[in-house]
Amino acid sequence: MKPGKLWRTTSGLVTLVALVFALVTVAIGAIAYEVTHEALEEQLDHRITTETAALLAEAHSGGLPAIGAAIRRREASRSTERLEYLLADDGGRIAAGTMRARLPSRAGFEELLEYRRSPGGSVRIAQALTTRVRGGTLVVGADRADLDAIDRRLLILFSGALAGMLLVGIAAAVLIGWMTRLRLEGIDATAQAIIGGDLSRRVPRDGSDSEFDRLAGTLNRMLDRIEGLMESLRQVSSDVAHDLRTPLTRLCSSLERAAGEADPAARADQIENARGQAAELLEIFTALLRIAEVEGFADRLPLHSLDLSALVEQMAESYRPDIEDSGRHLDTRIEPGLAVVGDRRLLSQAAANLLDNCLRHTPEGTAIMLRAKASPRGIVLSILDDGPGIPQEDRTRIFQRFARSERARSTPGHGLGLALVQAIVSAHGGHVLLEDGEGFHLRIELPPAS
Amino acid sequence: MRILIVEDDEETRGFIAKGLEQAGHSVAAGSDGREGLFLATGGGFDVLVVDRMLPWLDGLSLVKALRAAGDATPVLMLTAMGGISDRVDGLESGADDYLVKPFAFSELAARINALGRRPAARVETHQLIVGDIVLDLHRRTVERAGMRVTLQPREFALLAELMRNPRRVMTRTMLLERVWDFDFDPKTNIVDTHLSRLRSKLNAGFAEDAIETVRGAGYMMRGG
Numbered sequence: 001m002k003p004g005k006l007w008r009t010t011s012g013l014v015t016l017v018a019l020v021f022a023l024v025t026v027a028i029g030a031i032a033y034e035v036t037h038e039a040l041e042e043q044l045d046h047r048i049t050t051e052t053a054a055l056l057a058e059a060h061s062g063g064l065p066a067i068g069a070a071i072r073r074r075e076a077s078r079s080t081e082r083l084e085y086l087l088a089d090d091g092g093r094i095a096a097g098t099m100r101a102r103l104p105s106r107a108g109f110e111e112l113l114e115y116r117r118s119p120g121g122s123v124r125i126a127q128a129l130t131t132r133v134r135g136g137t138l139v140v141g142a143d144r145a146d147l148d149a150i151d152r153r154l155l156i157l158f159s160g161a162l163a164g165m166l167l168v169g170i171a172a173a174v175l176i177g178w179m180t181r182l183r184l185e186g187i188d189a190t191a192q193a194i195i196g197g198d199l200s201r202r203v204p205r206d207g208s209d210s211e212f213d214r215l216a217g218t219l220n221r222m223l224d225r226i227e228g229l230m231e232s233l234r235q236v237s238s239d240v241a242h243d244l245r246t247p248l249t250r251l252c253s254s255l256e257r258a259a260g261e262a263d264p265a266a267r268a269d270q271i272e273n274a275r276g277q278a279a280e281l282l283e284i285f286t287a288l289l290r291i292a293e294v295e296g297f298a299d300r301l302p303l304h305s306l307d308l309s310a311l312v313e314q315m316a317e318s319y320r321p322d323i324e325d326s327g328r329h330l331d332t333r334i335e336p337g338l339a340v341v342g343d344r345r346l347l348s349q350a351a352a353n354l355l356d357n358c359l360r361h362t363p364e365g366t367a368i369m370l371r372a373k374a375s376p377r378g379i380v381l382s383i384l385d386d387g388p389g390i391p392q393e394d395r396t397r398i399f400q401r402f403a404r405s406e407r408a409r410s411t412p413g414h415g416l417g418l419a420l421v422q423a424i425v426s427a428h429g430g431h432v433l434l435e436d437g438e439g440f441h442l443r444i445e446l447p448p449a450s
Numbered sequence: 451m452r453i454l455i456v457e458d459d460e461e462t463r464g465f466i467a468k469g470l471e472q473a474g475h476s477v478a479a480g481s482d483g484r485e486g487l488f489l490a491t492g493g494g495f496d497v498l499v500v501d502r503m504l505p506w507l508d509g510l511s512l513v514k515a516l517r518a519a520g521d522a523t524p525v526l527m528l529t530a531m532g533g534i535s536d537r538v539d540g541l542e543s544g545a546d547d548y549l550v551k552p553f554a555f556s557e558l559a560a561r562i563n564a565l566g567r568r569p570a571a572r573v574e575t576h577q578l579i580v581g582d583i584v585l586d587l588h589r590r591t592v593e594r595a596g597m598r599v600t601l602q603p604r605e606f607a608l609l610a611e612l613m614r615n616p617r618r619v620m621t622r623t624m625l626l627e628r629v630w631d632f633d634f635d636p637k638t639n640i641v642d643t644h645l646s647r648l649r650s651k652l653n654a655g656f657a658e659d660a661i662e663t664v665r666g667a668g669y670m671m672r673g674g
Contacts, residue, residue, distance in 0.1 A: 286532065
């Protein structure tokens with residue numbers, strides 16, 4: 001992995017976020033430290049100023065000795081928040097106070113004044129205010145030990161927080177990276193298995209509806225679709241291999257017989273026979289390709305809103321002469337104005353296939369009924385007849401390619417008509433159902449155009 | 451007619467050329483897209499027959515290039531691609547008709563005849579007159595020698611299509627495409643049934659059959 005692409009891995013990203021958080025913590029800590037420190041210093045300054053003012057008030061009445069007396073009183077009381085005092089006369093001799101320090105040369109505040117509490121004692125640091133009084137100098141100081149202690153504690157606190165933050169951040173990076181890898185490994189293993197040839201494998205789901213779980217769901221749906229398409233392709237290949245063998249064999253033998261025929265009239269008959277068989281083969285090919293096309297490209301069909309009532313009416317009108325000439329009856333009950341979104345030619349072809357079926361697989365005198373109506377479940381198109389219907393044992397497979405009931409063996413056809421009807425209806429988002437009953441009763445449900 | 455065939459398969463090209471020459475046409479042939487475009491831009495052809503998949507320049511691009519250059523010579527596109535959207539693509543490129551392989555020669559010949567010698571601008575008149583038959587597209591009425599003939603809507607559309615192409619063979623597939631808007635061949639021969647009903651209504655009381663059946667090819671409106 002290139003270092004520049006660190007954020008592309010989950011661990012790297014989490015580490016980066018942790019680092020940013022740590023930096024922000026350092027910045028906030030520095031600001032908080034500075035503000036607290038300044039506030040404490042100001043508080044010390046305030047105490048010193050107030051105390052100096054009180055002592056100067058004493059000087060009004062009694063001069064230097066009065067201040068000295070006041071200092072001694074204060075030092076004797078031993079308050080916990082003690083201040084340090086130094087009163088010196090103009091000669092530099094100490095008049096009062098226990099603070100031992102070099103006398104500041106200028107009046108005013110001094111942040112860091114070194115002093116001792118007794119001669120020979122340890123060096124301490126005070127914040128001090130130096131004031132000139134008549135006949136001497138007054139220094140009032142506050143020991144900075146407490147302030148330094150608070151500063152130190154703040155520093156320790158912030159460093160601790162920072163260290164904790166980094167630790168938790170790194171741990172989180174490792175943990176999240178590990179968990180992500182674990183989840184992706186499941187997907188990866190499935191993908192590897194599928195590359196290996198097992199198309200039935202699916203990404204395991206944990207039902208948590210997390211982003212990984214949802215991704216797994218999407219991948220599985222994609223795999224379902226691919227498997228369906230592969231299955232369809234396999235089906236078509238095997239159908240072609242098995243079901244075209246018979247007509248091809250017939251074609252070959254027709255041509256062979258024609259070649260061996262001496263009589264020109266009989267030969268012409270055989271050739272015409274062969275031509276018919278070739279045309280039949282072509283018809284099967286066309287139907288198979290159309291089914292595969294409709295099944296495979298269902299999402300890409302150009303769809304327009306169209307008047308299904310008019311379309312069905314037109315189909316009924318187109319087939320009525322043939323139905324009536326063949327001694328059957330056609331009855332239509334079509335609600336006007338039923339709109340669907342679809343492909344006009346494909347829907348026409350579906351209707352034509354159904355009407356072709358009824359014409360070819362029913363005895364003379366059969367009544368065929370075509371109905372179209374709106375229902376709560378969508379637009380329902382039904383075609384039914386009072387013919388022999390579909391035998392029980394064939395009902396489940398009539399929509400498969402090349403599925404023909406034993407009874408239909410004697411009639412022309414290849415068993416592709418209903419398979420195409422189902423493919424077309426599915427491509428339009430609808431369903432085809434074979435209803436129970438005496439005759440043939442097919443029910444098509446199509447979603448209405450919104 | 452002078453016809454140009456652009457087809458890369460030698461056998462198909464020879465079969466089409468021979469058939470058209472026998473039918474009295476003068477035929478030129480090109481075997482790839484570039485040669486085809488070169489020959490076509492030379493002009494002087496009444497109909498172009500162009501295969502969709504050609505070496506160097508495919509049929510769609512060839513037709514687009516011709517149309518972009520302002521050449522309006524009728525084009526019949528031949529193709530092995532019979533998919534739902536292939537036909538639309540073919541017609542959108544500027545081809546006038548689209549025939550899916552394999553086809554019967556009679557189908558090809560009928561389509562070439564229907565394309566050739568078209569009136570320069572097809573002004574849609576509201577009355578079609580062929581011989582003693584008058585069809586009014588606005589009032590949707592048909593009269594033969596002044597006698598009113600009552601037709602069903604499909605029969606009317608069928609007659610109108612035949613009358614738009616008098617003395618030209620219309621195949622069953624052409625009629626299915628133009629009258630029914632089908633791009634498939636139904637198992638039931640609805641064209642023949644409608645035509646026989648149309649014919650019996652049209653010929654009632656007349657000795658001469660207004661519509662001729664051309665064996666193995668289709669139907670043709672007899673001119674008066």
